[in-house]
Every structure is written in C-alpha cells, then in structure tokens.
Amino acid sequence: MAGIGFELKRLFRRKGLFATMRAYGYAGIVCTGPMLLGVLLQVGILVLCGLWGVGRANQDLLVCMVTYTLLASLTLTSFFSMPVTRFLADMLFAEREDEILPSFWGSNAIMLVAGTVLYGVFLLFSGATLLQGLLCLWLFNIMIVNWNGMSYLTAIKDYRGILCSFAAAIGVACLCALAALALGLPPVEGLLASIALGYGVMLAWDVVLLYRYFPRSDRSPWRFLRWLDQFMPLALTGLFTNLGLFAHLVIIWAGPIGVQIKGLFYGAPYHDVPALIAFLTTLVTTVNFVVSVEVNFYPRYRDYYSLFNDGGVVGDIVVAEEEMLSTLNSELRFCALKQLFVTAAVISLETT
Known part of the structure; x- marks a missing residue:
C-alpha cells in the first residue's frame, strides 16, 4: 500500500468514465489483488479436481491442509511483521x-527454524501421511518467506511486479x-506439490525484485x-491481531457444525463458504475507503494542519477544519451506502 496515494491522485485527475474506472481498477488491484489471486488459485485447483472426478473427501482434505498451512504461516510471521516493518x-x-x-x-532464518519445529510437531499428530506432512511443511516454509517478503516489497512500490509474481x-x-x-x-499429494511449486515461483520472483532494488552487503543479519x-508491543500487536482474525475459525471448526476431515484437520463448510463470500463483499469498502482517504480526504487534512505549521490565522483554520470534517463525513457516508447496496444485492442472490 505504501505510496499508492501519489498514483491514485494522478489517475483521478483525469476526467471521463474510462479514466475513473481505470483509477478504481488500479486501487482494487493494489489493495485486493493478492488476496483475490489466492482465492482464484484455490478455486482453480478445485475446478480441476471436479473436471477430473477427484473425490469430495480428497478435495476437502486438500482445502483443509492448504488452509491450515496458510493460517499457520501467517500467524508465525505476524509476530515479526510489524517490528521488521519498523526496522525497514x-x-x-x-x-x-x-x-x-x-x-x-x-x-x-529464525522463522523457518521455529516454524519447522512447531508446525512439524502438529503435522506428526495431525493424521497426515508422511508425504502429505512433508509437502505441507514445504508449503509452510515457502509461505513464511513470501509473507515476510511482502513487508519488504512495500518499499519497492513495484505493484506490477508484485502482481505478476502472484499471477505467475x-x-x-x-x-x-x-x-x-x-x-x-x-x-x-500431487495438488499439494503443485500449489507449493506455484508459491515457490512467487518466492523466487519476489526475491529477484528485492535484489534488484536493495544493495547486497555483508552486514549482520541479526541487527x-x-x-x-x-518494539516488543508492536510484535505482540501483530500476533494478537492475527489471532483475533482467525481464532474464531478454530472455535467454529471444533464446534457443533465442524466436520472432521482427517485426524486433526477440521472444516465447517456451512460457516466457511458464507464467511468467504461476506468477506469478499467488504472489498468494496476496502477499495472505496483507500480512494476516499488518499484522493479526497488527505488534501483537506494536509491543508488544515499546514495552517498550524505555517502560522495560519484562526479564521482560515476554522474554515479548513469545517471543510476537512465535512469531507470526512460525506466520504464515510458514501462508503457505507455503497457497501449497503452491495451487501443487499449479495443477500438477494443467496439461494442462487
């Protein structure tokens, strides 16, 4: 997200419907592209499973293993993500x-060692076969590097390169x-290996982007x-935020609507599918909020505080404050209305 505001302002200065659509499309791709591509990957794999007649039990097990692996890698890297971002x-x-x-x-290195031990212990008792466990561990380690790399890639602002790595x-x-x-x-096993290879390509691509931008050196890697x-509070904030986002999934999987797929692998289709669809609908607000803040609200905010820094008169400060708050209220109202219409439309299509 770093630096997106400059590009959005340039795009929104252009007039016309096509220019506006292009600007919103750019904001949507940058804000939600990686997540949407991840969903698309899962859907694509499941479509192939359906075309080849792969049994439902195998499909459910594959989804559970990939989901568990992604959530475990996200949780581990969340402890380091904020301190690393501050260091960067x-x-x-x-x-x-x-x-x-x-x-x-x-x-x-620290996360790979710690993660291999922790997730490896879980996989030993998970009920997965040896090959399935090794493939899950392989994917887990690949995703640790990918999630960690995202913190560093924000400095590059090469959005096209990042999205191309996901697409690849x-x-x-x-x-x-x-x-x-x-x-x-x-x-x-075959599909787990395929997903790991795909994310491995993303890892290699992202590392190449980092090496193109940052200089090589022999500095200490532990600084x-x-x-x-x-900044330990930052680390704990990242970890607890991540646990807050995903802990309810574990509770629901272990609850009455949870279904045991194999061993310690559980799912809850009656919850997980509606939750995913609901989450996808909120992307409308995500994109609109970014556009509202960067394009409409921030200039008013900047003008208001620049009057303090540059010694503006009280009358100008009061006017600037009223304009800033008016813009804030209208943008929040528009975001809420857009989300309301999208949510109502999706609910109306529920049975479909």
Missing part, C-alpha cells in the same frame, strides 16, 4: 539500505496440477533483533 522504515529513513537484505534473511504463481500451480492429474498421481526487543 528506519533504515530507509537513515539511508542505510545495505542493512535491509541481511535482515530479510536473518528474520527468515497461479499459472504455474494450475499447470502443474493439470499435469499431476493427467499423469494419475495421488490427487492430494533487526534490537528493533524486536525495543
């Missing part, structure tokens, strides 16, 4: 970019899945740990 921001501000790549590999991951994963099914490989120690 401080190094960029101090123009010490040679410290950045070493910290990337240092943080990866989907393409490779779907092609590998198609090949695995055509060759008659075990469906769960960022000082920031982890100094």
Whole structure:
C-alpha cells in the first residue's frame, strides 16, 4: 500500500468514465489483488479436481491442509511483521539500505527454524501421511518467506511486479496440477506439490525484485533483533491481531457444525463458504475507503494542519477544519451506502 496515494491522485485527475474506472481498477488491484489471486488459485485447483472426478473427501482434505498451512504461516510471521516493518522504515529513513537484505534473511532464518519445529510437531499428530506432512511443511516454509517478503516489497512500490509474481504463481500451480492429474498421481499429494511449486515461483520472483532494488552487503543479519526487543508491543500487536482474525475459525471448526476431515484437520463448510463470500463483499469498502482517504480526504487534512505549521490565522483554520470534517463525513457516508447496496444485492442472490 505504501505510496499508492501519489498514483491514485494522478489517475483521478483525469476526467471521463474510462479514466475513473481505470483509477478504481488500479486501487482494487493494489489493495485486493493478492488476496483475490489466492482465492482464484484455490478455486482453480478445485475446478480441476471436479473436471477430473477427484473425490469430495480428497478435495476437502486438500482445502483443509492448504488452509491450515496458510493460517499457520501467517500467524508465525505476524509476530515479526510489524517490528521488521519498523526496522525497514528506519533504515530507509537513515539511508542505510545495505542493512535491509541481511535482515530479510536473518528474520527468515529464525522463522523457518521455529516454524519447522512447531508446525512439524502438529503435522506428526495431525493424521497426515508422511508425504502429505512433508509437502505441507514445504508449503509452510515457502509461505513464511513470501509473507515476510511482502513487508519488504512495500518499499519497492513495484505493484506490477508484485502482481505478476502472484499471477505467475497461479499459472504455474494450475499447470502443474493439470499435469499431476493427467499423469494419475495421488490427487492430494500431487495438488499439494503443485500449489507449493506455484508459491515457490512467487518466492523466487519476489526475491529477484528485492535484489534488484536493495544493495547486497555483508552486514549482520541479526541487527533487526534490537528493533524486536525495543518494539516488543508492536510484535505482540501483530500476533494478537492475527489471532483475533482467525481464532474464531478454530472455535467454529471444533464446534457443533465442524466436520472432521482427517485426524486433526477440521472444516465447517456451512460457516466457511458464507464467511468467504461476506468477506469478499467488504472489498468494496476496502477499495472505496483507500480512494476516499488518499484522493479526497488527505488534501483537506494536509491543508488544515499546514495552517498550524505555517502560522495560519484562526479564521482560515476554522474554515479548513469545517471543510476537512465535512469531507470526512460525506466520504464515510458514501462508503457505507455503497457497501449497503452491495451487501443487499449479495443477500438477494443467496439461494442462487
């Protein structure tokens, strides 16, 4: 998201319906592209499963294993994401970019070791076969590097490169899945390996982007740990936020509507599918909020506070404050109305 405001302002200065659609499309791709591409990957794999007649039990197990692996990797990296982002921001501000790549590999090393042990213990008792467990662990380690890399990629502002890496991951994963099914490989193992290969392509692509932007150096890879120690509340905030977002899923999976797929792998289709659709509808507000803040509200906010910094008179400050609050109220109202219409439309299509 870093720096998106400059590009949005440039796009929204252009007049016409096509220019407006292009600006909203750009905001939507940057804000929600990676998440939508991830959903598209899951859907694409399941469509291939349906075309090849893969049993429902195998499909459910595949979805559970991928979901568990993604959530586990997200939870682990959430502890480091905010301190690492703070370290990255401080190094960029101090123009010490040679410290950045070493910290990337240092943080990866710590999370890979800790994550392999923790998730490996879970997989041992999960009921997965040895091959399934190894593939889940492989995907888990790949995703740790990918999630961690996203913190560093925000500094590059190469949105096209980031989105291309996600698109390449989907393409490779779907092609590998198609090949695995055509060759008659075990469906769960073959598709898990395909997804891991796809995200592996994304990992390689993102690392190449980082090496193009940041200089190589022999600095200590553990320097960022000082920031982890100094900003421990940030680390705990990231972890608890992530747990707050996903803990209810575990509770529902273990509840009355939860379904045991295999061993410790559970799901709750009656909850998970509506929850995903509901989450997708909120993307309307996500995109509109970003556009409202960056294009309409921020200029008023900047004018208001610049009057304090530049010694503006009281009358101008009062007028600027009224304009800022008026813009804030109208933008929030428009966001709420747009979300209301979209939610009502989706609810009306519920039975379909």
